Amino acid sequence: xxxxxxxxxxxxxxxxxxxxxxxxxxxxxxxxxxxxxxxxxxxxxxxxxxxxxxxxxxxxxxxxxxxxxxxxxxxxxxxxxxxxxxxxxxxxxxxxxxxxxxxxxxxxxxxxxxxxxxxxxxxxxxxxxxxxxxxxxxxxxxxxxxxxxxxxxxxxxxxxxxxxxxxxxxxxxxxxxxxxxxxxxxxxxxxxxxxxxxxxxxxxxxxxxxxxxxxxxxxxxxxxxxxxxxxxxxxxxxxxxxxxxxxxxxxxxxx
Amino acid sequence: xxxxxxxxxxxxxxxxxxxxxxxxxxxxxxxxxxxxxxxxxxxxxxxxxxxxxxxxxxxxxxxxxxxxxxxxxxxxxxxxxxxxxxxxxxxxxxxxxxxxxxxxxxxxxxxxxxxxxxxxxxxxxxxxxxxxxxxxxxxxxxxxxxxxxxxxxxxxxxxxxxxxxxxxxxxxxxxxxxxxxxxxxxxxxxxxxxxxxxxxxxxxxxxxxxxxxxxxxxxxxxxxxxxxxxxxxxxxxxxxxxxxxxxxxxxxxxxxxxxxxxxxxxxx
Numbered sequence: 001x002x003x004x005x006x007x008x009x010x011x012x013x014x015x016x017x018x019x020x021x022x023x024x025x026x027x028x029x030x031x032x033x034x035x036x037x038x039x040x041x042x043x044x045x046x047x048x049x050x051x052x053x054x055x056x057x058x059x060x061x062x063x064x065x066x067x068x069x070x071x072x073x074x075x076x077x078x079x080x081x082x083x084x085x086x087x088x089x090x091x092x093x094x095x096x097x098x099x100x101x102x103x104x105x106x107x108x109x110x111x112x113x114x115x116x117x118x119x120x121x122x123x124x125x126x127x128x129x130x131x132x133x134x135x136x137x138x139x140x141x142x143x144x145x146x147x148x149x150x151x152x153x154x155x156x157x158x159x160x161x162x163x164x165x166x167x168x169x170x171x172x173x174x175x176x177x178x179x180x181x182x183x184x185x186x187x188x189x190x191x192x193x194x195x196x197x198x199x200x201x202x203x204x205x206x207x208x209x210x211x212x213x214x215x216x217x218x219x220x221x222x223x224x225x226x227x228x229x230x231x232x233x234x235x236x237x238x239x240x241x242x243x244x245x246x247x248x249x250x251x252x253x254x255x
Numbered sequence: 256x257x258x259x260x261x262x263x264x265x266x267x268x269x270x271x272x273x274x275x276x277x278x279x280x281x282x283x284x285x286x287x288x289x290x291x292x293x294x295x296x297x298x299x300x301x302x303x304x305x306x307x308x309x310x311x312x313x314x315x316x317x318x319x320x321x322x323x324x325x326x327x328x329x330x331x332x333x334x335x336x337x338x339x340x341x342x343x344x345x346x347x348x349x350x351x352x353x354x355x356x357x358x359x360x361x362x363x364x365x366x367x368x369x370x371x372x373x374x375x376x377x378x379x380x381x382x383x384x385x386x387x388x389x390x391x392x393x394x395x396x397x398x399x400x401x402x403x404x405x406x407x408x409x410x411x412x413x414x415x416x417x418x419x420x421x422x423x424x425x426x427x428x429x430x431x432x433x434x435x436x437x438x439x440x441x442x443x444x445x446x447x448x449x450x451x452x453x454x455x456x457x458x459x460x461x462x463x464x465x466x467x468x469x470x471x472x473x474x475x476x477x478x479x480x481x482x483x484x485x486x487x488x489x490x491x492x493x494x495x496x497x498x499x500x501x502x503x504x505x506x507x508x509x510x511x512x513x514x515x516x517x518x519x520x521x522x523x
Contacts (some may be wrong), residue, residue: 149343156311157360157410158331167359171347249347249390 067127075132079139130191138180142173178243266319281471294457297467336412342403344391351387397428
């Protein structure tokens with residue numbers, strides 16, 4: 001089979017298969033839609049609320065991307081400090097691990113109180129807080145495990161530390177960085193929705209989910225889940241695309 | 256100015272470890288004349304790699320002096336080229352870009368076009384014609400090492416430091432690369448310091464073989480390799496070469512034995 005054709009057809013086939021199975025099991029068990037909505041129940045919701053879906057998706061999307069952007073900047077900076085300074089690494093690591101261990105659902109109400117009313121800022125903050133950890137760790141590991149020979153080939157020519165970072169350490173860390181970014185992108189998404197659902201403020205897909213719950217519109221809740229999954233897939237593949245551009249060299253041709 | 260390209264005077268060095276200082280070099284002196292090839296052999300862990308780091312200026316010795324081209328070495332110098340056992344090619348660059356890497360650091364009278372032309376010429380010389388645009392992951396270990404050699408001399412260094420560059424290669428590739436080294440030196444002379452475990456390699460390539468003693472090391476034995484004319488691999492099986500190899504082997508055994516004796520004596 002053609003390579004590109006397979007790459008498009010294979011996921012499509014699996015999605016259709018899973019949806020069909022889902023539809024079948026709801027029909028077979030005669031489940032009412034408050035126990036489980038079937039895929040065919042969702043279509044009327046999308047048709048009826050398509051404008052809401054677009055607006056709310058956009059709100060969720062831009063805040064996720066903003067949080068992720070902050071996570072990339074801040075996480076890379078922390079990772080660099082930890083990667084280059086053993087002192088900073090040993091000092092910061094337990095703090096980072098502890099911070100990461102706090103369930104973010106517990107942080108949401110605190111942040112909501114701290115910056116009361118600043119909904120966009122709060123949401124971006126949670127998305128950032130939940131997603132910077134893997135980036136910081138991967139960058140620091142990438143930098144601290146740089147083989148000394150790599151440094152030596154440039155250092156023996158009298159290159160500065162910055163040159164070594166720019167020409168070798170940074171590009172060499174890119175595959176690890178993108179690996180972490182793939183994890184971070186889904187985490188940031190979870191962060192955004194956590195804020196939208198735990199501390200309702202009328203924005204984002206989380207809000208739509210909440211209205212589904214309040215008005216007992218269960219198919220709408222399922223429809224939101226699907227929209228979230230779709231957004232997540234889109235963001236993930238944006239990262240994959242960027243990875244192919246900037247770190248495509250790390251991918252080995254099969255065979 | 257000294258007639259020697261590389262000169263070590265009474266170099267002593269110790270590493271700091273948890274268990275206290277670990278002396279590695281103890282009064283090491285060496286002289287390598289300009290454009291000659293010096294091979295250093297010795298038991299493992301005797302400080303051979305430390306020696307390369309001192310000569311390249313990556314480290315400074317605790318005591319003693321390292322001189323290069325009549326100047327005392329205190330920091331890295333762009334007139335030095337280095338190659339290691341690990342070819343350390345940058346995976347995200349093509350072979351040509353890898354070879355040209357030093358040109359991005361060193362200020363050179365060569366223009367970019369001249370450097371590229373030189374890179375192609377060197378790649379031809381080591382048998383990598385047509386691989387300039389390939390990525391390192393597409394090359395075999397021996398080919399990567401060839402590319403690494405090209406990179407180490409692209410900027411026309413007057414000193415080339417080789418830290419076991421052929422150590423991880425199979426025997427045939429290794430012998431191939433030995434001949435490549437001779438070709439490169441015939442093309443443009445440079446002073447070479449080679450660290451190796453392979454006695455045959457040292458005899459085939461070098462004008463002078465230095466046997467280092469066990470740790471802490473000094474120069475235990477210096478042998479002038481007197482094989483005139485263009486060397487071929489067959490020369491390694493000549494009676495003269497066999498005798499030299501036997502002498503070196505004996506010296507290494509002495510060096511290994513000495514490690515045990517001296518530590519026993521050093522702690523009365």
